[in-house]
Each structure stands twice: as C-alpha cells, then as structure tokens.
Amino acid sequence: MTIFTGKTEEAAIAAGLAALNCERDQVAIKVVATPRKGLLGIGRRDAMVDVVLKPVAEEEKQAAKAASSTTATYSVTHASAPTTDPTSAAVTTTPIESTTPKEQPTVTPAERRQQREAAVDAVQDYLATIVEQLGIDASLEVESSAHRQVRLTFTTNKEGLLIGKHGRTINALQSLAQLFLNHNGAAHVDIELDVAGYRERRTVTLTRLAENTAREVVATGKPVYLDPMPSFERKQIHAVLAKNRYVTTYSAGKEPHRAVVIEPA
Known part of the structure; x- marks a missing residue:
C-alpha cells in the first residue's frame, strides 16, 4: 500500500x-x-x-517498447564496383566497436572491515560533540558490537534530559548516528543508542502495547492506529504480533508520522 x-x-x-x-x-x-x-x-x-x-494499457506498453528498441549496431561500407558491372558492388558489414563499462575497484573484506571500524570510531566523536552542545556531561562506550550491529551506551547524571519526552531525544540522536554511518562507508551497520536501560524498558512497554491493542482489535473488530513511532520501534510491534493469527499489522503514513495499524485478520 x-x-x-x-x-x-x-x-x-x-x-x-x-x-x-x-x-x-x-x-x-x-x-x-x-x-x-x-x-x-x-x-x-x-x-x-x-x-x-x-496499470499501463498493453498497447501503450508495446508502443513504448517499440520506441525504445535500438537498431543493430552495424555500419555499411560499399566497395568500389567496376564500371562494367554495377550490379556486382560488394557490401560489407563492419560491427561498431562496443563500449564496456569500466571495472570498479574491488574492496577486500579486510578493507571493508577497517572502513566500518573507522566509521564506528568517528560516530562516537560525532555523538559526543552533539551531546556536549546540548549541555549534557556524558561518557560513551561501545557496550556490545557484532558484524553488522553496534550498541553505544551513554553514562550521565542527566538521563531524563538525554532520553527526552517519549524518547524523542535519544531516538533523534540514533537517527543522526545511523545517517552518519550510512554516509561514511558503514551503510549495512545498524546502530542502537541506550542510556540507563531505556531500550529494555521501552521494549517491555511496546510489547504490552501491542498485545493489549491486539485484544482490543479482536474484541471490537475495528482497526486501531497507534501513535507514530520510529521504524525500529514499529518493527518491534510487527514482531510481537507476527504469530498472532487473529490480527494483521502494517505501517501507514509518511515519515516522521508513519504509524503501525493493527486490524482484524
């Protein structure tokens, strides 16, 4: 949709x-x-x-296909014909030299790993600068990391200020960090920011929300639109209800107002 x-x-x-x-x-x-x-x-x-x-009509598809077709890449050269027999002119075809795209330099797994590690180191400095500009004294460390996943944990006395109302500040920082990685050679790495166990508490809250809303949908037979939330939180809602055969879920709307819809199956 x-x-x-x-x-x-x-x-x-x-x-x-x-x-x-x-x-x-x-x-x-x-x-x-x-x-x-x-x-x-x-x-x-x-x-x-x-x-x-x-859907485009079939006739329009055929016309577009015919218009986009290319002619054979051959040039025709007429050989000089004797004046006594003009019908014996020889015709030769010479293929036009085709151009091939230049090969892209290959990146070795070791070089790709070094690029990811450099991006992760750089994003820590990037986040530390932003948090400092927010007036928050915090330290940052890589709590756990995998091949394509990095978790960064803040330690600060201003936990509430760093989390923000409904998690808006920490979520905004996480979105900025993900964009930073995407533009610095680590597009396939997922990053998660946490402070004071907020992510674990939020997961419990989202799980409870998904289950309670599913029961409401089954009881009323009407779809329910949840409040807009970031993509990684929407994925949690979808995952919780993936095996619930009484409801289905999908996301609707445009960022940053995209929300999960839960409706009867």
Missing part, C-alpha cells in the same frame, strides 16, 4: 498526486481512514488514502 495523509481526504489525495507526479485520472484511490477531530485534540486523526498508479 502507498499511504498518504492530510487534514482532509482531498489534501491527502493531493499529497499522493504530488509525490507520484501524476494526474488524478492516472491513479486508483482508496480511502483508508477518514479524518477525525477528536475530543479536545485527543484521538485526532488525519485522513489516510492509498494512491497507486493505474
């Missing part, structure tokens, strides 16, 4: 058309959720629509 949100259904549709760069008659639109004002701001929900491109 390709979900777009807006304060109204038309606003959500307009967002989808702009993102797909197409006209309204070129897409199929399905309303996933209608907007809801809520009571005193509680329970408010934006409109959600599924906007997908309509």
